[in-house]
Amino acid sequence: MSEHIVSSYDQDLEDLRRQIAEMGGVAEKMMADATVALVRRDTGLAEKVIASDKRLDVLQREIEERSVLLIARRQPLAIDLRETISGIRVSGDLERIGDLAKNIAKRVVAIADQTQPQKIVLGVEHMSDLVQEQLKDVLDAYASRNLDAAHDVWERDGQIDALYNSLFRELLTYMMEDPRNISFCTHLLFCAKNVERIGDHTTNIAETIHYLVTGETLAGERPKNDASNYATVTPGA
Amino acid sequence: MSEHIVSSYDQDLEDLRRQIAEMGGVAEKMMADATVALVRRDTGLAEKVIASDKRLDVLQREIEERSVLLIARRQPLAIDLRETISGIRVSGDLERIGDLAKNIAKRVVAIADQTQPQKIVLGVEHMSDLVQEQLKDVLDAYASRNLDAAHDVWERDGQIDALYNSLFRELLTYMMEDPRNISFCTHLLFCAKNVERIGDHTTNIAETIHYLVTGETLAGERPKNDASNYATVTPGA
Numbered sequence: 001m002s003e004h005i006v007s008s009y010d011q012d013l014e015d016l017r018r019q020i021a022e023m024g025g026v027a028e029k030m031m032a033d034a035t036v037a038l039v040r041r042d043t044g045l046a047e048k049v050i051a052s053d054k055r056l057d058v059l060q061r062e063i064e065e066r067s068v069l070l071i072a073r074r075q076p077l078a079i080d081l082r083e084t085i086s087g088i089r090v091s092g093d094l095e096r097i098g099d100l101a102k103n104i105a106k107r108v109v110a111i112a113d114q115t116q117p118q119k120i121v122l123g124v125e126h127m128s129d130l131v132q133e134q135l136k137d138v139l140d141a142y143a144s145r146n147l148d149a150a151h152d153v154w155e156r157d158g159q160i161d162a163l164y165n166s167l168f169r170e171l172l173t174y175m176m177e178d179p180r181n182i183s184f185c186t187h188l189l190f191c192a193k194n195v196e197r198i199g200d201h202t203t204n205i206a207e208t209i210h211y212l213v214t215g216e217t218l219a220g221e222r223p224k225n226d227a228s229n230y231a232t233v234t235p236g237a
Numbered sequence: 238m239s240e241h242i243v244s245s246y247d248q249d250l251e252d253l254r255r256q257i258a259e260m261g262g263v264a265e266k267m268m269a270d271a272t273v274a275l276v277r278r279d280t281g282l283a284e285k286v287i288a289s290d291k292r293l294d295v296l297q298r299e300i301e302e303r304s305v306l307l308i309a310r311r312q313p314l315a316i317d318l319r320e321t322i323s324g325i326r327v328s329g330d331l332e333r334i335g336d337l338a339k340n341i342a343k344r345v346v347a348i349a350d351q352t353q354p355q356k357i358v359l360g361v362e363h364m365s366d367l368v369q370e371q372l373k374d375v376l377d378a379y380a381s382r383n384l385d386a387a388h389d390v391w392e393r394d395g396q397i398d399a400l401y402n403s404l405f406r407e408l409l410t411y412m413m414e415d416p417r418n419i420s421f422c423t424h425l426l427f428c429a430k431n432v433e434r435i436g437d438h439t440t441n442i443a444e445t446i447h448y449l450v451t452g453e454t455l456a457g458e459r460p461k462n463d464a465s466n467y468a469t470v471t472p473g474a
Contacts, residue, residue, distance in 0.1 A: 106466035229343035
């Protein structure tokens with residue numbers, strides 16, 4: 001970190017970092033709670049997740065406004081400019097992660113009184129556990145400016161996509177086996193898709209860390225393995 | 238628009254406006270083409286939509302970088318600062334709209350060889366037509382700084398959500414009627430969800446216009462009518 005003559009500038013950057021850390025904490029908790037609520041069909045916990053989203057929206061707006069004022073007032077260069085831009089980007093991703101966790105929580109409310117076998121939910125839980133680990137790792141990497149750790153998260157996105165793809169087929173198969181599973185499994189499909197997209201936002205944050213540390217855009221295609229957009233399943237096949 | 242002593246500053250803002258108009262044009266075309274491709278199961282057109290998305294990504298990155306440099310170099314105040322921030326926000330929404338249209342196009346490829354009744358697709362087409370109109374109106378409102386037109390778009394988001402909600406139930410019913418519809422209808426469900434989310438981004442742009450023109454955040458809850466997160470359908474009910 002470079003040193004500044006104007007110490008209140010350091011304070012501004014410090015505030016920005018603190019607010020992003022707070023957003024990260026809220027987003028992590030929302031995702032963990034949404035997953036527990038889904039597994040236990042706990043509508044009370046789901047409602048708490050839905051309520052938490054407001055805080056994330058407020059924080060994102062604040063970060064965006066403060067960052068822009070910071071840029072306008074201080075005219076930061078190089079690493080400091082990148083840090084401010086990165087703050088805007090990361091807060092955008094964390095806000096979206098909160099939205100997606102909130103959407104999972106809303107679906108928990110929808111399916112709360114359904115009694116489908118728990119096994120179906122466990123695939124989504126497993127996928128969510130992996131993505132939560134990714135999110136934790138990428139937030140740590142952001143706080144410590146750890147490029148290797150960020151690259152590691154970036155590489156792992158393909159695993160999540162492959163898992164989503166297999167879960168997509170599995171859920172379609174359950175739906176074909178018994179029409180009573182359709183409504184439930186449709187909500188689970190959207191939950192799984194939300195988890196997969198949270199994984200994408202985690203990968204975005206990894207790319208932002210790369211930009212923050214190196215000043216360059218991460219080259220190359222993402223290690224995508226999501227073929228579910230192209231997948232179909234045939235009944236009885 | 239305020240007048241500037243430094244005329245190259247006006248040029249910078251003009252460039253920003255032009256790039257956003259270009260992004261808007263690309264996003265509109267992607268959405269229109271993705272919808273036609275879906276209705277006609279035209280995989281060639283779908284592939285074109287998928288390819289267009291790269292241009293949108295490049296433009297968004299450019300707008301973001303140029304806007305931030307503009308803020309750092311020129312220290313704009315009031316309306317000019319808001320215009321630059323608005324440019325960043327709108328380009329982010331247009332980039333997401335392109336992603337969602339691309340996702341519809343990918344699903345067209347998945348369901349191209351399926352022969353389900355065309356009627357099922359028409360509901361998604363109708364919803365897409367409405368959202369395309371919203372997108373056109375909001376881009377016009379942005380270009381002309383027309384606050385009334387922006388508010389009108391903002392108010393109409395509830396209609397789209399209500400339509401999505403009824404389509405969601407309809408698609409679930411088709412799935413329950415015949416398991417051979419499940420794979421196809423699942424892709425259509427995701428297409429409809431994508432269209433609904435494009436509607437959300439259109440509403441975001443309307444909110445940005447409000448901020449751009451008035452300097453204030455649009456107060457009040459969005460006119461949401463999307464109950465589908467909470468919806469379930471029972472077979473034979």
